[in-house]
Amino acid sequence: MRIACPFCGEREVGEFSYLGDASPKRPRYTVDDGSDPAALEEAFYDYVYLRDNVAGTMREYWYHGGGCRSWLIAERDTRTHEFKSVQAAPGAGASRAALPGE
C-alpha cells in the first residue's frame, strides 16, 4: 500500500501509523461552562468508542511518523484500499489554523 503524503509524495505504508476514523470530533468544553455532565460524558463516549465502520469511503487519520511527522487525513475505500484523497491535518506545519481543530 502506498500513501501520497501531501508534503513528501507517495510513500510506503510502513512509514505511516494509523489511528482510524477521523469523523468523530472531540467535544469542546470548558470546566463549569454549565454543560450537563451526563451529556458531556455521553458525547465523549461517542467520540472515544462509537464507529460507523463504513464499508466504503472512510475519512481516517494517518501519521507520517516514519517521515515528516505530519498527521494526515485521508479518504480511503475500505473495500478496495484505494485512496481517494490525502490532506494534511489543520495543524501540520506552521500556518495559523483558520478553523479550530478536528
Added chain:
Amino acid sequence: MSGYIESQPLGRTSAKDDAAGNTQATGGTQSHRLRAGGLIDRQAPLGFTFDGKAMTGYAGDTLASALVANGVKLVARSFKYHRPRGIMTAGSEEPSALVEMRTGARREPNTRATTQELYDGLVANSQNRWPSLRRDFMAVNSLLSPIFVAGFYYKTFMWPAKFWEKIYEPMIRRAAGLGKSAEQPDPDHYDKAWAHCDVLVVGAGPTGLSAALAAGRIGARVIVVEEDTQLGGRLLGDGGEIDGMQAGEWVRRAETELEALPNVRVMKRTSLFGVYDGGTYGALERVNDHVPVPGPHQVRQRLWRIIARRSVVAAGSIERPIVFPGNDRPGVMMASAVRTYVNRFAALPGRQVALFTNNDDGWRTVEAIRRAGGEVSVVVDSRGQVPVEYQSVVKASGLRVLSGCVSDVKGGVDGVRGVVVTGADGRRQEVAADCLAVSGGWNPNVGLSCFHRGRPAWRDDIAAFVPGDCPPGMRMVGAAEGTFALGECLRDGHAAGVSAAVDCGFAEDAGSAAEAGDEGYAISPLWQVQAKGKAFVDFQHDVTASDVTLAQREGYESVEHLKRYTTLGMATDQGKTSNINGLAIMAATTGRSIPETGTTIYRSPYSPVAIGAFAGHNRDENFHAWRLAPSHHWAAARGAVFVDVGLWKRAQWYPQPGETDWLQSVSREVTTVRNGVGFCDVSTLGKVDVRGADAGTFLDRVYINAFSSLAVGKARYGLMLREDGIVMDDGTTSRLAEDHYFMTTTTAKAGPVMQHLEFCRQVLWPELDVQLSSATDQWAQFSIAGPRTRELLQALCDPAEDLSNEGFPFMGAREVKLRGGIKARLFRISFSGEMAFEISVPARFGNAMAENLMIAGKPFGVVPYGTEALSVMRIEKGHVAGPELNGTTTADDLGLGKMMSKKKDFIGRIMAGREALAAPDRQVVVGIKPLDRHRRLRSGAHVVPKGEKPGPDTDHGYVTSVCFSPTLNQWLGLGLVTRGRERFGEIVRIYDPLRSEDYEAEICSPVFYDPEGVRQRG
C-alpha cells in the same frame, strides 16, 4: 549455443537428423538425449545424482530435462495413495515431479524438478516414500483407496475419543506431508530490495517482449520479469517464425535491443508472486539457486517489491490435462511439455509416443516427435476428424489416427506401456506406447489478475476462463488473456506496451509490432473420459473424478466447499493443472454451467516463496534494529550485563569480582547509593522539546496537572491519560524558558507519546503555537543519587555553580558549567528517593561523562548502577512504573488521583469519571511484605484473603513488582489489590500455584522507605 537454428520447429529437418538413431547413448547416461539441437551446451556436461544414482546432463538443462534425457520415468510418489508419478509438465505448474533438493541445513523439500536448473554436483532425492521410490510401503494406501475417499477422516477416527491424539493423529501426521525440511538454521542469506518503474512487464514470451520493446522504445522506465532463465516463453518449446526469421533469432535480437535501452531492466530467474495495493508487486529473484552454494557476500534469493505505475501481464497459459483412468502414470505428459523437452532440451520423453488431444494445438507434437526420431504410435483426437493443415501429413506418413478417447493407460512404476483407446463406436483397442502426450486445451494464466479478489470470465470459444476485472493499472495480454495466435499476441503486446507508456505520460511513437502468422486454435472441450478406473483431477493430492461427485452428493457443492472437502487445488501447485477440470466435472454433475459453478478465490503467492526470502536481512540478531545508550560501550567495557528493553540495550547491573549472582551485585549497587553515591545512564527516557508561545497551555491539556503555572527553572512530575481515562505515561517535565519546556517520558512510551503529542498539536489544537521535537538521542542523561551526590557534583561543576539547597532546591532545573568548559543541564529530581540530580550533556560526551563521574566520585566510593538497582529503589519508594502503568489503571488506582486538576479540560478527564473507573472496589496499588521477610516474593503471584479458598471470587489482585530490599533487609513488593488502601495491615495469602508457592504477607503502604521524603530534599 545456437540452439534455435538446430531445434527447428515443424517440418524443417534434414534427412540425416531424421534417422531413427538420432538419440544417442554417448553423453554418458543420457540414453534419451538427441544428438543435435536444443538450447543446451553439449560442451558443458554436468554431473548430478538422483536418489544416489549418478547421471549427467548439460548446461541449460533443468533437473527434469536431465532426468528425461537419462530415460528416468519414475520421479515421485503422490501425497495420499503414494502412486508412482513422473514428470507431467516443463514448467512451474508441475504437480507431480517434486524432489528434495540438497542436503543437511540446505535440504529443501518439494522443489519442482521442472524449474530447478541443473548444476554440477546437484543432489536430489525423491520424497514421501519408504523405504525406496520403487518399493514404497505407503503404497498400501492405494489398496485402501476404496475407504480413503474424499473427507473419509471426517467420518471416522472418533472412537475411542482419547485415541485421536495418541494413535490416529500421529499416524496421519506421519503419513501426511511431502518432503522433509531442514532441521538446522538456514545457512544462506537473503535480502529484500525495492524497484520502481513506469511499466512492469510480466513474462518475456512473444507478447511480453513485444510489450517491453514498445514501452521501452518510447522511453518509459520498464522492468521485465521472467521466471525462466531465458527469454522466449513458449517460443523456446515451439519455435515459429517472426518477422520472417526464426523465432529464436527474433528473441535474441529483442533481448539485445532491450539490454541496450538504459531505461529497461530485464530480470531473469524472477517470478512475480503477488499483486498488492498502490501498484506494488512482489517478485522473487532466484539469485543463486543454480549453484551448489552462494558465493561469499552473495544471497541465495532476493525479494523485490516493485512499484509500477502500470503493468502488462503476459504470463501465458497452461496446458490442461484430460481426466481419464490412468492419466497419472509416469510417462503421461502434457503435449506442450513433450515438445519443450524435444525442441528446447533435445531430450526425448519416449521413443513410441501416443498423443491424446481435443484441439489442433496438440497436433504440433507429432512433428516434434518424428523430427527427433521418435515414433508416434497413435494420435487419438476426441473430435473425430483430422485438422485440415495436418491431413496431408497424415496421408503422406500413414500416421495412425483414431477418433475417440484414451480410456486407460497400461503401465506401472516403470511408466507407460500402452494406452487403451475407446473409439467413438465404443470399440476398445490397445496401442503400444512408452509415453502419452495429452492436450486438453489451454488455460490462460489469470491468477495475477485475480489477486485483488477479481473473478475471471468464461469464454466458450476457447473453453477457458479469461481475466475479468484486473487490479488498478494492470492489463493482461496474449495467451494470458486468451489470445493464442502468435501474430495477434505480438500486436496485442505492442499495443499494451504503448498504451501503458502513454498512460505514464510518454509520447506514442514505438514503431510497429513484429509480425507473424495467425494460425487459429480450435478446440471442442473434453473434460473427462467416462470409463472405469481412477481418473485423477488433482494429481498431487490424489483427488479423483469420483471424489468430486462424492462431494457433490454430500452437499459440498460450492466450489470452495469442493476445494476444502476434497483438498482439490490445495497442493503445492495450487491447482494450476486441476482446478478448471475439477469444477468442470462439478458443473457436469450439478447440471450447472461452468461459469455458474464459478472458480475458487485465487491466492498469492502465484508460486510458493521461501519464508527466508520474506525475512531477508531481518533475522536472528538483525530481527529488529537496536538502540545503544550514550555510555553503552563504556558500560560494556566494565562488564555490565545488558538486557533488551524494547529496542534498547540497557545495563542491568555491573558485576564485580567475587560476586556470584545478580542479587549480590544489585544489592551492593543499591546499598552504595543509599549510603554514598552512584550513577545510572537514564538516556533511554524519552525527551521532548516543547516550544512555542502556547507551550504551557498545551501541556496543561495533555497532563492531568498544571504546567503553565510552573516557574522557569523548575521541574514537575506529570501524569498523562489516554482519552479513555486510563493512565498512558508519566515523567518529569521542566521549564527551561518561558516558551521552552523539556519533557521526559518513560523509555517504553517515548514513541507513542511523541505521536500523541503531535496529534494533539496538529489535529486537536492547531490554534496553539507549539513546536515539538524529540531530543532523546541528543542528550546523554545520567541520574546521580545518594547522600554524597552534591559533593560529587561540586567536584564536577564549575566552582561558581551554587548547588546548595538554597542555590539549587529540590525540583530545580537549570544549565550549569562543568569543569573542562562544557555546559550541562542539571535537574534536581529523584526516582530513588535519595538526594539526587539528573545531568544531561550532549550525547557525544556519554562515555566521557561516565568516566568523569567515576573520577569525581572516587573519593566518595561512587559506583555505576543498572536498571535492576534503579527498580529496587523505586519499589522501596513506592514509585509506580511499567508493571503498574499496565494500560488498565487509573490515576486513582495508582494513588495519584489527587493530581487531577478540577479547573481545566485535559485528555481523559471526562472518561475517567465513568462509574466503573471510579468504583470503590477497584484494584489499587499497595505495598506487600511477606511475613517471612526472607521469603522471596514473586511478581505474578495472586492475592487471596487469608483463610479463603482460591477461586474466581477470592482472587483479589496480584503482585506487580518485587525486589529484595537490602536497605530494609527483606523482600518487598507492590501489588494491585481490591480496595487495597482500606486494607493496610491485613494479612493476606500470596497464592502462586504456577510455582507451587503459597504463603502469607501483609498489605501496607507502597512507600516503604523514607515516607516523609526527607532524604531527597536533604
Added chain:
Amino acid sequence: MGDFSWTSQSPLQKALVPGVHGAGSVPGVELTEIRNILLVQVMARRGNAAAAARIAKKLFGIEPPSRPGAVFGKGVALVWSGPDQFLVFAPQGDGSLMERIADAFAGIASLSDQSDGRCLIRISGARAAQAMAKFLSLDLDDGVFPVGAAATTSLDHTAINIWREADAAGETPLYNLAVFTSFADSLYRVIADSSLEYGLRSS
C-alpha cells in the same frame, strides 16, 4: 581537583571498521562518517513560516527549501525536514554559529539542536544506489532524486533524513544519511551488509 577531559565519541566507534570489505577489489560503495557536525532543526512558529525563511536568507544567503530538497550555501546546507521546518547543516565549529542562529530566529522559529541527536553517514560509489535499494523504499533514479533532492523516510523502520549532494569524484552519486544516534550502530550494520556484495570501503 583539576579539569576533566571531555573527549567526544562516535556512535559508530565499534560498528565502523575503516578499510575495504566484501567482494571484489574495486569497492562499489563508499561509506564515510561525517564527525563534529552542527545540525539544527528550525521549526517556524505559527504564522511565521515566511519570516523564518527571510531570516534564513539573511543569515545564510540562501532560501530554505519550501518543499523536500536541500539548498547549499557557503559551508552550510539547508535541508527540508517537514512542513515549515528545515535542518541547518554545517561543521560544528566553535559554537558561535549556533548562538547566531539562536539569536536570529528568537521568537520566529523554535530550534532544536540535533548535532548529537543524529549521526551523519555519507554514501557514494558506483553501486551506492543499488545497495540503497535494499534499505530505502525511495525511488533514487536520477530523474526522480537528482542532486539537491532530499527526503524524510524510514530505514529499518526508523525515521531518517537523506539528501543528495553534487556528485563525488568520478561522477558517482553522493548521498547524506542523518540517522538517530542511538540507532546508528544498528543501521550502519544494515547499510554495510547491503553493500558487501558490491565491495565496501568505509572510513
Added chain:
Amino acid sequence: MKYSIFSLARAAMTGHRGWTRAWRDPAPKSRYDVIIIGGGGHGLATAYFLAREYGIRNVAVLEKGWIGSGNAGRNTTIIRSNYMLPGNVGFYELSMKLWERMEQDLNYNTMVSQRGIINLYHSDAQRDAFARRGNSMRINGIDAELLDAEQIRKELPFLNYSNPRFPIMGGLAQRRGGTARHDAVVWGYARAANDFGVDIIQNCEVTGFQRTNGRITGVETTRGPIAAGKVGMAVAGNTSRVASMAGLKLPIESHVLQAFVTEAIKPLIPGVVTFGAGHFYISQSDKGGLVFGGDLDGYNSYAQRGNMPVMEDVCEGGMAVMPMIGRVRMLRQWGGIMDMSMDGTPIIDRTPVDGLYLNAGWCYGGFKATPASGLVFAHLIARDEPHREAARFRLDRFRRGAMIDEKGQGAQPNLH
C-alpha cells in the same frame, strides 16, 4: 446417516453412492421462531445449541454465501483458554470443555487436537505478566505451566537459542491448547443442527429488518422476507454493516488479519508456538503445512486481503525464533475481516432494539470461542438473560467504564 468406520466400510462396497447430503438445502419458510444471521461457526453452533439445549428447533440460519465462507474458514485453527481477566477466563474454559467432547457431540471428526500451546517469553517483565496470567488460569481450574529456558529447550529443540536479541527465557504452556480443523467444525455443526430440524439456508443475504412498533419481527433477504420471533446476529467482520440496518452504531471496527500456510512437509513442529518478542505464531496442520500468522495489517478493511509489510514482519519473526524454516515455502496467504472491539473482548448481549441479539467483537479470537459462543448466545436468545459465563460481555460496558482489556491498549482496536 451415522458416521463411523463401519458405515464408511459399508459405503465403500457400493462405491460410496449411498452417502446423502450432510445438511439439507431447504427453501426458506415464511416464519421461524429464531433466525440466526450468519452461517459461520458461531451462527451454526448457536442454532445447534438452541435446538439441543433449549428445545427451540424452528430455527433458520441465513448465510449470504456458502457456510463457513467468513472467518470460520480463514483462521489459523488454534484453540486455547489461556486468558487472564474475569469474564474471559471462565468463558474460554467453557469453550475448551466443549471442544474436548465435540466429535462425540456432533458425530463428526473435527480433529480437535490438544497438542499444546506454548507462549514464549523473552524478558522478566514478560515472565511476570505470564505468571499473572497462568495463575489466573490455575485459580479458575485451568491447566497452565510456567516453563524455564531449559524445559523449553527440551520440548522445542529447534528454536533459536543463540539469538542475542530477545533470548528465549521460558514460556507459558497450556497443554490442553491446540488446533481443530476449522471447516470440519462448520460442517459438523451444520450437519448436527440440520439433524435437529434447523434450516440452513445458503446464498441468502439479509438486506434489512422488519420492525413492528420498534420490535424486530423478521428480516428482508435476497430470497424474500422471512418473519421471526427473535433474530440473532453472528456476522463477525460485518457486524457494523448488518447492525446499521437496525440503526445501531457499535464500538467495533473491521480490520484485516492475514494468515499463511506453507507447502506440506513431514512433521516438524509439535504444537502451537507463539513468539513473545515479535508478531509470529505457528503450528503444523495434520496435512503437513505450517500454518502461521502475526499482527493485524492495522487499518480498517473489508477487502479480505492484506499487504506485504505484514507478510514480511511475520516471516522476520519466524526467522528470528526458528531460522530452520527459512527454506520452507509459503504456499498461500489470505485475509479475514476481524470484528475488532474497543477492548479486545467480544460482545454478547441484547441490543437496544427489541428482539435483536448481538454476538460480535471477536477480534482475532473467534475460532477458539466457537462452541461456547454458540451455547451462551443460544442461552441469551432462549432465556433473554446472559449465560453465567458471558455475564460481562455486555454492550454497555464501555459506557460504564467496565472494559475487559487483556492487552491494556485502550480504545484503539488495531492495537488489540
